[in-house]
Amino acid sequence: MSPSARDARLLRWLAFAAGLASAVLILIVLFLMQESWPVIARYGLVHFVSARGWHPTEGTFNLVPMLAASAATSALAIALATPLGVAAAIFSRFYAAGIVGRLLHWVIVLLAGIPSVVLGLWGLTVIVPLILKVAPPGTSLLAGSLILALMILPTIALTTEAALASLPSAYGIGAAALGLSREAIIINIAIPATKASIFAGVMLASARALGETMAVLMVSGNVVQLPKSLFDPVRTLTANIALEMAYATGDHRASLFVSGLALTAVVLALAAVARRSGGQVVHA
Amino acid sequence: MHSLAVYRSAHRIALRDRTLQLLVLAAVVVITSTFGWLLLDIVWHGANRIGWEFLTAAPRSAGRNGGIAPILLATVLILTVALAVSAPLGLATAILLSEFSRPGGRAGYWIGLSLDILAGVPSIVFGLFGNAFFCVWLGLGFSILSGGLTLACMVLPILIRTAESGLRTVPNDWRLGAAALGISKASALVNVLIPAAAPALVAGLMLGIGRAMAETAALIFTSGYVDRMPASLLDSGRAISVHIYDLTMNVAGGDRSAYASALVLIALLILINGAASWLAERTLKRRITAS
Numbered sequence: 267m268s269p270s271a272r273d274a275r276l277l278r279w280l281a282f283a284a285g286l287a288s289a290v291l292i293l294i295v296l297f298l299m300q301e302s303w304p305v306i307a308r309y310g311l312v313h314f315v316s317a318r319g320w321h322p323t324e325g326t327f328n329l330v331p332m333l334a335a336s337a338a339t340s341a342l343a344i345a346l347a348t349p350l351g352v353a354a355a356i357f358s359r360f361y362a363a364g365i366v367g368r369l370l371h372w373v374i375v376l377l378a379g380i381p382s383v384v385l386g387l388w389g390l391t392v393i394v395p396l397i398l399k400v401a402p403p404g405t406s407l408l409a410g411s412l413i414l415a416l417m418i419l420p421t422i423a424l425t426t427e428a429a430l431a432s433l434p435s436a437y438g439i440g441a442a443a444l445g446l447s448r449e450a451i452i453i454n455i456a457i458p459a460t461k462a463s464i465f466a467g468v469m470l471a472s473a474r475a476l477g478e479t480m481a482v483l484m485v486s487g488n489v490v491q492l493p494k495s496l497f498d499p500v501r502t503l504t505a506n507i508a509l510e511m512a513y514a515t516g517d518h519r520a521s522l523f524v525s526g527l528a529l530t531a532v533v534l535a536l537a538a539v540a541r542r543s544g545g546q547v548v549h550a
Numbered sequence: 551m552h553s554l555a556v557y558r559s560a561h562r563i564a565l566r567d568r569t570l571q572l573l574v575l576a577a578v579v580v581i582t583s584t585f586g587w588l589l590l591d592i593v594w595h596g597a598n599r600i601g602w603e604f605l606t607a608a609p610r611s612a613g614r615n616g617g618i619a620p621i622l623l624a625t626v627l628i629l630t631v632a633l634a635v636s637a638p639l640g641l642a643t644a645i646l647l648s649e650f651s652r653p654g655g656r657a658g659y660w661i662g663l664s665l666d667i668l669a670g671v672p673s674i675v676f677g678l679f680g681n682a683f684f685c686v687w688l689g690l691g692f693s694i695l696s697g698g699l700t701l702a703c704m705v706l707p708i709l710i711r712t713a714e715s716g717l718r719t720v721p722n723d724w725r726l727g728a729a730a731l732g733i734s735k736a737s738a739l740v741n742v743l744i745p746a747a748a749p750a751l752v753a754g755l756m757l758g759i760g761r762a763m764a765e766t767a768a769l770i771f772t773s774g775y776v777d778r779m780p781a782s783l784l785d786s787g788r789a790i791s792v793h794i795y796d797l798t799m800n801v802a803g804g805d806r807s808a809y810a811s812a813l814v815l816i817a818l819l820i821l822i823n824g825a826a827s828w829l830a831e832r833t834l835k836r837r838i839t840a841s
Contacts, residue, residue, distance in 0.1 A: 269732065269733070272734045280643070280646040283642030294668075381816075384816065419581065450567070452570065507678065508674060508770060530672065
């Protein structure tokens, strides 16, 4: 076979493979829509926020408690993880450029690699008993947020670190020439200059927090209710899917797909915001 | 008066600087001590159950006693299925993106965008999709095959993006040199570009394996819970992460085995990452001495 004919055949195969790879996303969206369509057609979308509670056997599918739980755990986790993550990045950039900074970097990379089910196990056997001492039942909104914060901290720390590293060195040199202290450089120059990237990192971390299932499921108590305090057990949208998918049938099953569809929409919207403000997809 | 104001403002600045320094240090201490606590807790509680018997025996009384042999086999089978499907597909797509599509071209843009979106889809949603598509629509049921194929969809973006960036780092001179010699693009790929990018390809593969092995949510309702020794790819098989979940949540007194399995999982993940960097370095060295 001539070289050009070989290349033409290769290109056809490659195009086929790439088409298949791109089709996965389309298939996912199509199947989510197909599976959730029966219940959307019957009840309408408003049903999912206005029905009398989540009672699958009676045909009422109110997702508001789960939506609130997902939003609350993720928001609290972001509030905890953002200062810690940014501080970690500042530390390895400005305070300990040598071996200590690299050590912290590796701790954060390793933390990112801990499977969520292992974090859930640790949370349930270590953190939950501690919270139980303060206020029963221990498995709570607070426990979920703490474990989530640990999970998303690496995302924020690593994006901030990359953003700080990409600042032009002239900024630091100029600031030092003006006699600014290290702290003044951090607060008045480094942080404002990397604001957009930090924001993008926070958006990516929120997307991860909302989509996270196992760790939250294991430590949050899984009671369907609107949380009134930090110590209330809650059930997030993702936990609800994981818990009920095993036995759900008919409309119940379809309503779980509706929650999956809603989750995907929110997470992708956050990722899009992150992309527009200059963040990269972190494959870790 | 003036000098007093200067003195006061200098004092205030020093105070602010000291506060920031303390806050940053406190944050670092919180992060490292929490991580240390987590790691030590797992090693401490997991180590005493681990031995030859734990790795080679079948679980007894719902996993409280016995070992994890069928679970390890099921995990390996699920990973094998996932990689057998996603690695060739991923490499081919990466080659198309890096070698055959114009930078800024339309096809490349759309394929890339769809991959970035796919990378953001939560794993539980992959589980829903896998259940609806592989288990029900294709009729594969709760099986190792369903679980593996679901994971294949999930790791595809990582594999493609790492392979693509690996191929893009190969110097353009090598492509031009191959073209000047009249070698077809296909042979140039097989003999020059892919070997040159091999370390990056392997590293990407290992990242994918790591991500797949840590996954739980996508597997609970695709590959299922059955902890017997799998006899075929159409049997249900329990991955190690699902085993940890089940022992923690559904088995009273399963904590010890859960910790031991968690330690095995973390050890495997570290082993895989170590192997990846070793392999990458070796390939790189051989390539340099050969040329």
